[in-house]
Amino acid sequence: xxxxxxxxxxxxxxxxxxxxxxxxxxxxxxxxxxxxxxxxxxxxxxxxxxxxxxxxxxxxxxxxxxxxxxxxxxxxxxxxxxxxxxxxxxxxxxxxxxxxxxxxxxxxxxxxxxxxxxxxxxxxxxxxxxxxxxxxxxxxxxxxxxxxxxxxxxxxxxxxxxxxxxxxxxxxxxxxxxxxxxxxxxxxxxxxxxxxxxxxxxxxxxxxxxxxxxxxxxxxxxxxxxxxxxxxxxxxxxxxxxxxxxxxxxxxxxxxxxxxxxxxxxxxxxxx
Numbered sequence: 001x002x003x004x005x006x007x008x009x010x011x012x013x014x015x016x017x018x019x020x021x022x023x024x025x026x027x028x029x030x031x032x033x034x035x036x037x038x039x040x041x042x043x044x045x046x047x048x049x050x051x052x053x054x055x056x057x058x059x060x061x062x063x064x065x066x067x068x069x070x071x072x073x074x075x076x077x078x079x080x081x082x083x084x085x086x087x088x089x090x091x092x093x094x095x096x097x098x099x100x101x102x103x104x105x106x107x108x109x110x111x112x113x114x115x116x117x118x119x120x121x122x123x124x125x126x127x128x129x130x131x132x133x134x135x136x137x138x139x140x141x142x143x144x145x146x147x148x149x150x151x152x153x154x155x156x157x158x159x160x161x162x163x164x165x166x167x168x169x170x171x172x173x174x175x176x177x178x179x180x181x182x183x184x185x186x187x188x189x190x191x192x193x194x195x196x197x198x199x200x201x202x203x204x205x206x207x208x209x210x211x212x213x214x215x216x217x218x219x220x221x222x223x224x225x226x227x228x229x230x231x232x233x234x235x236x237x238x239x240x241x242x243x244x245x246x247x248x249x250x251x252x253x254x255x256x257x258x259x260x261x262x263x264x265x266x267x268x269x270x271x272x
Contacts, residue, residue, distance in 0.1 A: 003137055028099070032058070044164040051065055071128065134194075158175070169196070206265060
């Protein structure tokens with residue numbers, strides 16, 4: 001199955017509301033997990049059915065996630081306890097309060113979070129069909145980035161795991177060359193954004209740190225373009241991908257972006 005044809009305004013509304021839910025889930029993980037390093041407890045895991053916290057061992061493998069098919073936050077643990085809270089028709093504050101009640105009453109967990117810190121204004125309204133479109137692209141890109149991540153061998157630099165970052169709402173990992181440039185680690189950020197204020201629809205990207213002086217020497221993958229406003233790197237838009245009519249062509253374009261872009265930036269690193 002390929003990528004859905006998104007109705008832009010409907011998608012943007014849906015993405016923003018689901019993003020708010022991701023921030024809520026991320027906030028819960030933030031207070032339930034002791035960080036290993038700065039911001040290490042802020043990430044979530046993405047899958048074909050939505051996103052969730054990784055299992056939290058301190059709380060019997062607790063997982064808190066969002067299911068776009070059912071439009072609810074689901075909570076479970078290794079004792080097969082289960083709770084769910086429907087998101088539609090509630091403000092973020094009401095949703096947060098209900099989730100905290102389920103955690104307290106059904107799982108005996110009281111996170112150090114006050115529901116009052118969430119928005120009490122607009123109610124969450126998510127169209128079921130739009131949620132399905134969101135989930136389809138979300139799962140498609142999750143599979144694509146995970147597949148590319150596996151192609152990078154352990155002898156080829158150092159790669160982090162793929163993480164869904166709730167603040168920016170992108171699914172990404174970093175690759176480190178092992179060198180320092182002016183005392184700064186040299187690395188690429190490789191990921192897929194669900195869309196943001198810069199590009200409202202999903203996009204695939206590679207960021208470059210520290211910046212290269214000669215970007216015009218990079219080999220640009222099919223359909224991609226150089227980006228240098230706010231961050232430096234390569235970008236492949238949703239529109240460019242969906243110009244390809246078959247699922248196979250779409251998959252090939254994204255796979256080529258990852259492989260060719262990765263190799264090209266590595267060459268750019270070596271020629272500083």
